[in-house]
Structures are given as structure tokens and as C-alpha cells.
Amino acid sequence: MKKVLITMMALTLSLSTLAGCSTKAPGDPAKTPVAAGKAKYAIIVKNTGNPYNEKEMEGYKKAIAEIGGETILKAPDQPTAEAQIQMIQELIAQKVVSIAIAANDPDALQPALKKAMDAGIKVISLDSAVNAQSRLVHVNQADPNAIGRVEIETIAKMIGGKGEIAILSATSQATNQNSWITVMKKTLEDPKYKDIKLVKVAYGDDLRDKSVSETEALLKTYPNLKGIVAPSTVAVAAAAKVLTDKGLKGKVQLTGLGLPSEMADYITSGVSTAVHLWNPMDVGYLAGYASDALVKGTITGKAGDKFKAGTLGEKTVITVGDGTEIMLGDPFEFNAGNIEQWKTVY
Amino acid sequence: MSMKQRIIIDKRQTTLKSFFFQWEWLLILIFIIMTLVNGALTPFYLNANNLIGATMTFLDKAFIVLPMAFVIILADIDISVASTVALSSVIMAVLYNSGMPMGLAMIVCLLVGTLCGFINGILVVKFKELSSIIITLATMIIFRGIAYIILKDQASGKFPEWFNFLGWGYVGVVPLILIVFIICAVIFTFILTKTAFGRRVYAIGSNPVASRFTGIKVDKIKVIVFTLTGLMAGITALFLTSRMGSTRPNIATGYELDIITMVVLGGISTAGGKGRIYGAIIAVFLIGFLKYGLGLFNVPAQVLLIIIGLLLIIAVMIPNLKLKKIKLRR
DSSP states (O other): OHHHHHHHHHHHHHHHHHTTBBHHHHHOOOOOOOOSSSEEEEEEOOOOOOOHHHHHEEEEEEHHHHHEEEEEEOOOOOOOHHHHHHHHHHHHTTTOOOEOOOSOTTTTTTHHHHHHHHHTOOEEEEESSOGGGGGEEEEEEEEEHHHHHHHHHHHHHHTTOOOEEEEEEEEETTTHHHHHHHHHHHHHTTTTTTTEEEEEEEOTTTTTHHHHHHHHHHHOTTTTTEEEEEEEEHHHHHHHHHHHHHOOOOTTTEEOOOOOOHHHHHHHHHHSSEEEOOOHHHHHHHHHHHHHHHHHHHHOOTTTEEOGGGGGGGGEOOTTTTTEEEEEEEEEEEEEEHHHHHTTOO | OOOOOOOSSSSOOHHHHHHOOOHHHHHHHHHHHHHHHHHOOTTTTTTTHHHHHHHHHHHHHHHHHHHHHHHHHTTTTOOHHHHHHHHHHHHHHHHHHOOHHHHHHHHHHHHHHHHHHHHHHHHHHOOSOOOHHHHHHHHHHHHHHHHHHHHTTEEEEEOGGGHHHHHOOOEEEEEEHHHHHHHHHHHHHHHHHHHHHHHHHHHHHHOOHHHTTTOOOOOHHHHHHHHHHHHHHHHHHHHHHHHHHOOOOOTTTTTHHHHHHHHHTTTOOOOSSSOOOOHHHHHHHHHHHHHHHHHHOOOOHHHHHHHHHHHHHHHHGGSSSSSOOOOOOO
16 A cells, blocks of 8 residues: 555656656757747856956847847856856756857866757857857957967066066866966067066966965965966956055066956056956947847858947957857056046946 | 453554655655746746756766765764765876776776775764764865865866766666666665665664664664765766766865755754655755756846755754644654
């Protein structure tokens, strides 16, 4: 009697899940999802609690609102690929028409993103790329060569051309970070930087407290450290705070990629005399229009495709490496001269 | 004087009412309500394809829920499981990338997990004055620390194509991971409910001192249970690494909380000796689908944590509420 009842328990469990379901064999080539009402465009950023990511989402939302769609914003609470994989699956189930993702790992998302593309969803990456097989096109904020080079040029000028420097990065797998670091290392091989030595690449994981402790560790382990390059808005703000608190302004130079709103005080005080960035809202905005162009069929992600990106004008798809990308522009320097006007913009 | 015959019942009388007032039925009820609510609120939920696909997200940690049920019935706890997963995965990746064949690396992954569990077991048994939470707290830090020493902050991966099949593959319409989980669930349920070993686990949980005096080899059983937990952590490492395609020292962070939540929600009391493994299995799917459903509504990640936390508190509170008329049988 008990066994019968227990079997009934198990059956009720499975039946309650499948009740009213529509079954589809996995791998069924589905048609482009037809959404009832507004089409849903989704963006997944690296993690929450990061003003840079939030501005990207803002820009994306603005673009999608302009074209008349509905935006879904997703951000994991930890900058991990596992969380993003789960979000991709949830978005596939919601039948979105396009996914724009800033990846926490270039390769780990491939199986999930491939499933999305098989379901008819247009997948692009922005800011931090996924590998070329996982996406149709990548929206890049600026040429990584330009970014890496300008970082080294800036820090070299600040420390007077010689000394030890360290790099304080975000997470160790982030595609964008690694491409910039590679360029920085290559730039350092140039004979004019022969007196500058890169002693360490530390990872702050784009988390404030970890970035702070990594900075402190750098200062302790390398007492002769002359400069820190922090190509992450969280890292450069954290390092600036540590240098200010420890009174190391002028002794250890700092530059990196920083939001003018966060770095304004430090630029004025001289802890970091210059940082670079681009407008993250524009990155999101461009990604929004790119997604729309793919969904409407204006472009397919192949090199040479052209489309109009709202107020940013016309953009062309170019080949980079084994994939295609859309460039936003060049990095912009924020220094004491212009920080006042930019710190309220973003 | 006539001797009144006293009948001492050897089994509790099972009336239909007492059967349905079981913890597990409550869980099923919540599950059904959740399914109906989710289905009503969004048309995307009730899609068999998606739901089965969604199981692949949470089933990797479900493997550890099975032996963890044993551990908690023993009135112990093991919070080092996530670190064991990370360490096993990291060692497997590093060995594979140094030339070891993948099959062998996978076996090493299981061995590392088993060894970590064995170490936990020996320590718990040898240092009886220290409770298992303290010991596994220490091993939690040590195991993950070793993983960090091996890989620093880097990732390691580039596994062969076929390795993906573990975490993503289907056998027909059913994901491979679901099949393996069902097999493991059946095995563990059998051990707990139908073998003497299982009964002894309950006995030790109810009253360790009396068990020892009855001749039950308490130490040996504890070591076996912790070792099993380590082995299942190794299996989780295999599936998780396969789903990710690469590994880092910080994977599976926070897994132990999810796993213990699933066990406790399943009706297994942390005081030991009570609870049934069916509850834990139902709780796995309950929490898994709840997270998935909330994700479909794009609930922010932080709110999700609050909801799961509340669920856990309620799960612990309800059995302790002395409701006069209704006593939930566990």
C-alpha cells in the first residue's frame, strides 16, 4: 500500500511538471521566435554593482527604446561564467530575439550561446568578447592596440621613462583585459621602454575589496614600484583610493581606464594625472543598434556590412582576427584640463 | 484476574491522513503550486524542452546532496564540499594540460575528491572534541587554498571535444546528467532505506553514544560517509568542468550553501537521526526549478538569494512549531 502511494508521489511529481507542456525534440531547428507584442532584446553584463556595466545597460536600453523594442537587463551577482550560462538558458526559454553579452570567459559560454543561435536568437558580444564561433559580431569599444599602447605611453611619461610597473587587471579570463595586456607587454618590448620593467599582473576581479587588497599587496611586495596601470574602472578607482590613503601620491603613479565621474577627485588631487576611457553608454547604445540591425537583417555580421547606429552615425563591420567586429572609436584622455566638464556626463 | 493482552505495535499505523501529512507531501504540494504559479505567470515556463534543459543547470550540485543527506542524518555537516569540487577540477585540468590522457585525468579527479572526503572523515573521527563544522571549515579553506596555489588566478581548460558531452549531452531526449543523477539517487536511496548500513547511519544520528555501546562501528561508518561525500564532489567536479569547458580555483563558490539548503529543506533535521532522502531529492528539483522560474521573470540575482534564504528559514522553523492538532510526521 505504501509502495503504491510512494510511486504515486513520484508520478505526481513528474506529471505536474509536464502537464500542459509542449514537447519539442532537442536540436529542432526552430524558426525565428515570433514574439507576441514587443520584441525582446536582452543584454547580459559581467556583474552587478559596477557603474561601468550599468552605463552600458543604460545605453543599450536607450537604443532599444528608440527602435521600439523591450529590453531585458541581466547581471550576475558574481563575475562568473556559470552564472552567465544560466542566464543565457533563461533567455532562450523567454524567446528573446537577440542577446548582447559582455563575457566573463571567452570560451566557457560557447555551448550555451550556440544553443541560443540555433534557436534563432542573434548573438553579439560587447566590451568583452566571446570567441568567434559563439557570436555573429563583437562590438568593441576601441582598437585594443590603441588602448594598450596609450596606457603604456601614459605611464611611461608619468614615471619619467624608467622604473618598475605593475598591471592591476579585472578577472583573469576576461577577453578584453587579456587582449589589452598582450598589447601592453608587446609595447614594452620597444627599445624606448627598455628601462621600464613589468613586475606583476595582479587580478582584482572587478570587485572593489579584492582590487584594494591586491593593490596593497603590490605596494608591499614591490617597494620600488613606480607605476600602476589599471585597465579596469573598478581597479583604477580602488588603486587611487589606496594610494591616497597611504599618502603615496607622486611616489607611485597611476593610470588606467577610469570613469571620469569616479576619478574626478583623484585627477584633481593629482594621485592620477590622466586616465582614459570611452563612453560606456555609447558601447551599449551601439550594441543595441547592432542587435537590431541583425534582427532586421540589415547586416549579417560579415565584414563590409554597413548599418546606421542612431546618433552614432553609420558603422561598418570589419574583420579582426578570426571574427568580425564593430569599432566604437578611439580611447579619450581625461586629465585636469577637461575633467570638470566630463565628470557629470558619466 | 485475566491478563489483558498488550499488543506492542512494531510499525507505526499508517492511516491515509498520517501518510499525507508527511514533510515530503508538503514539498510536493509546494512544488505543484510553484509550477502552476510559474506556468500562469509566464508562458515560457511550461515547456518540457526548456524544463529538462534547465535541470542541467542545477543537477551538478545535486550529486553532493545525496551523501550530504547521510552526513546530516549523522548529525554532522560538511561545508568543505565546494572546495573539494574546485580542487578536484583544478588538478584534473592541470594534469590533462601537462599531457595526461583525459580519461586518466578524470579518474584522478574522482580520486582527489575521494581523498579529500577521506581526510575529512579521518579528522572528524580522530578529533572527537572538535565538531565536524570546525574541521570541515578548516579543510574548506585548505583545499581551496591548494587549488589557488596550483592555478593562481588563471584558468585552465581546452579539454577534448567529447568532454563537453558530460555536461551538455543528451541520450535521446533526456540529458546525460539527469540519467546519472537518477542512477545515483536510486543507489543512495537503496543504501539508506534498505541496508543495515543505512539503519546504522540513522542510529548514530539519533544517539551516537548508545550506538557505540550497541557495537556499531561509529568511526568506520563516519569515515565511509565522508569519503562518499568526497567521491560525489569529484563527480560534481566532472560535470561542472564539462559544462564550463574550463576551470578556475574559484569555481563552485557557495555550492555548499545550496547543497545544505536542499538537504535541510528536504526535511532532514540537522539534529540528526531524522528525515528521508526522498525529501532531499524533491527539494533539489524544487529549489532548482524555483531559481529557474524566477530567472525567467528576470528577478535580480540578489533578490533570488533572499528568497532562497527565506525558504530555508521557513523549512527549519515549521517542524519546530508545536502545532497542537497537526504534527508533521518526518
